[in-house]
Amino acid sequence: MVEARAPEDGAAPLRILLLEDSDLDAELLGAVLEDADLAVALDRVISRDAFAAATAAGCHDIILADYVLPAFDGMSALAMARAHCPEIPFVFVSGTLGEDVAVEALKNGATDYVTKQRLDRLPRVILRALSEARAHVLRRQAEQALRDLNESLEQRVAERTRELAEANTALQHQIAERERIEDALRQAQRLEAVGQLTSGVAHDFNNLLTVIAGNIEFLERAVFDDRSRRRLEMMRGAAERGARLTAQLLAFSRRQKLEPVPVQLNRTVASMRDLLQSSMGGSSRIEMTLQPDLWPALVDATQIELIILNLAINARDAMAVGGCLTIETANVRLTSPPARVEEPNPGEYAMVAVSDTGTGIPAEVLARVFEPFFTTKEVGKGSGLGLAQVYGFAKQSGGGVRIDTRVGEGTSVRVYLPRAAGEAALHELRPALADVSLARDASDKRVVLVVDDDSAVRDITTTRLAEAGYAVREAGSGLAAIQALEADAAVDLAVLDFAMPGMNGVEVATVIRSRWPAIQILFVTGYADHTALSQVDVGGDDRVVQKPFRGEDLERKVASILERRPRLTLVAGGAGR
Structure with a gap:
């Protein structure tokens, strides 16, 4: 190793790897560097292996190499240096390096070249090469720092973007939740306001009907001519219709009188299959999916039958021929708060669902379906009290209602009824004997219930029968007739009129046959479908009036029906206790 003095005290000498086979040229090169006041530490190698080991170590600041070597050429040394330590400057120092070879060497990665005839240029070339190498390192470090900064910036931007997206999602969720709560609050306030209004109207009408019915009773005692008594009977019928209407209003406003008992909904639904099939009129099939271990529901047994029948008729009206009505029961545990005012609170419920494959309910209609008197059916086809009554009944029972619907695909109405606690005996709706003779004197007139949706035709029918004594x-309507029979x-x-909206005459007769079998049936119709009438044993043409x-x-x-039958003990629908 040849040491040259340092230009300044404490300066680290330049580490030079010298590839030179000539001892004289090596001494001359060291002398030139010493004369230039460069503090250097020369590591001289001659063989390929020594050069390969030195370049692999990468501990030098610059490489000086002869072009012509006995063991291998300078271009091979350049290739080896670029492979092992590409950042270290490589300078050719040769006496035989021509211009073409020098250009080729520069193309292959050499930093510079110096001829041995002009060694005075060597110090400047070394300093320039080292300066360029340092600049290159600094530039590379700056570029790397910039890349790192860009990557860091991109990462920070991505993280911030993700944070902003999450915050925006949370904000959108909060806005949607607030809108949902506000909508639910507005709906609750609207239904509560309508409920208070209907409750007040029903209360006042009940008072008025009480006065009207009471005075009719008083007048009946004082009036003896048939015409006047017939008019009083018509007035009594109108008062009774008004009472049934107010009962539906009270159901919506949750003011009706309920008698909740533990009820097994599976038995209730199964017992209604024939009635429901009759209500479908053969246009739709009925499927039942009943959970075997269904919890008993704490509910009014009579009202739940009307609710299921009401929903089934609504489903039938929403379906074309060939549709499917599905009735399902299930045990349900709810943990989430209700999304809409009609839905139930968290808890355990026995659920009964009535689903159809009909037209579905548009969103603007769905928002109002529980409002009383709101209906999309044609005039005379619906009162708009069906779903309002379902809503009021479910809420007053301690449960709720949920409607799932898709336009063009169908609707499912789920009624949630509170689970009956304890091991209370299940309530079954079974016939209860009611002796008509105890309710009326032997001299009382026979009672005829006229059911017809056409008020003008009904007036003619009731007038003729009243005049007949x-x-x-x-x-x-059919539902109104069933409710009237439940009351008395x-x-x-x-x-019964055969063609009526909702329940037709055959459907009403099916219910009467199953719950009040002692009541006789007579059909009044202009175009009776005798195939449909054959579903009920009416006794032939003597039970049909055209x-x-x-x-x-x-x-x-x-007269033929009533006079040939004695007054028998009547079986009325009631609660067996």
Whole structure:
């Protein structure tokens, strides 16, 4: 190793790897560097292996190499240096390096070249090469720092973007939740306001109807001519219809009188299959999915049957021929708060669902379906109280209602009823004997219930029967007739119109046959479907009166049915306790 003095005290000498086979040229090169006041430490190698080991170590500041060597050439040394330590400057120092070779060497990665005839240039070349190398290192470090900064910046931007996206998502969720709560609050306030209004109206109407019905009763005691008594009977029928209407309003406003008992909904649904199939009229099939271990529901047994029947009729009206009505029961544990005011609170419920494959409910209609008197059906096809009654019943029972619907695919109405606690005996709706003779004197008139949705036709029918000496009650729909019989089943004969919206005459007759079998049936129709009538054992043509009435055909058939049968003990729908 050849040491040259340092230009300044404490300066680290330049570490030079010298590839030179000539001792004289090596001494001359060291002398030139010493004369230039460069403090250097020369590591001289001659062989390929020594050069390879030195370049692999990478501990030098610059490489000086002869071009012509006995063991291998300078271009091979350049290639080896670029492979092992590409950042170290490589300078050729040769006496035979021509211009073409020098250009080729620079193309292959050499930093510079110096001829041995001009060694005076060597110090400047070394310093320039080292300066360029340091600049290159600094530039590379700056570029790397910039890349690191960009990557860090991109990462920070990505993280910040993600944070902002998460915050925006949370904000959107909060906004949506707030809007949902506000909508639910507005709906609750609207339904509560309507409920208070209907409750007040129903209360006032009940007071008015009480006065009207009471005075009718007083007048009946004082009036003896048939015409006046017939008019009083018509007034009594109108008062009874008003009472049934107010009962539906009270159901919506959750003011009706309920008698909740533990009920096994599976038995209730299964017992209604024939009635529901009759209500479908053969246009839709019925499927039932009943959970075997269903919890008993704490509910009014009579009302739940009307609720299921009401929902089934709504489903039928929403479906075309060939649709499917599905009734499902299930045990449900709810943990989430209700999304809408009609939905139940968290808790355990016995659920009954009525689903159809009908037209579905548009969003603007869904927002109002529980409002009383709101209906999308044609005039005379629906009162708009069906779902309002379902809502009021479910809420007053301690449960709730949920509607899942998709336009064009169908609707599912789920009624959640509170689970009955303890091991209370299950309530079953079974016939209860009611002796009509105990309710009326032997001299009282026979009672006929006239059911027809056409008020003008109903007026004609009730007038003729009243003039014939019968006590007449009337109802404007099948559901109204069933509700009237539940309130008072002391009826000898039901005169049913066949074609009615909602429940037709055959469907009403099916219910009467199953719950009040002692009540006789007579159909009044202008185009009776005898195939449908054959579903009910009506006793042939003597139980069907064609419209318009011919002579005294109506009175004759009513008399024939009632006079040939004694007053028997009547089986009325009731709660067996």
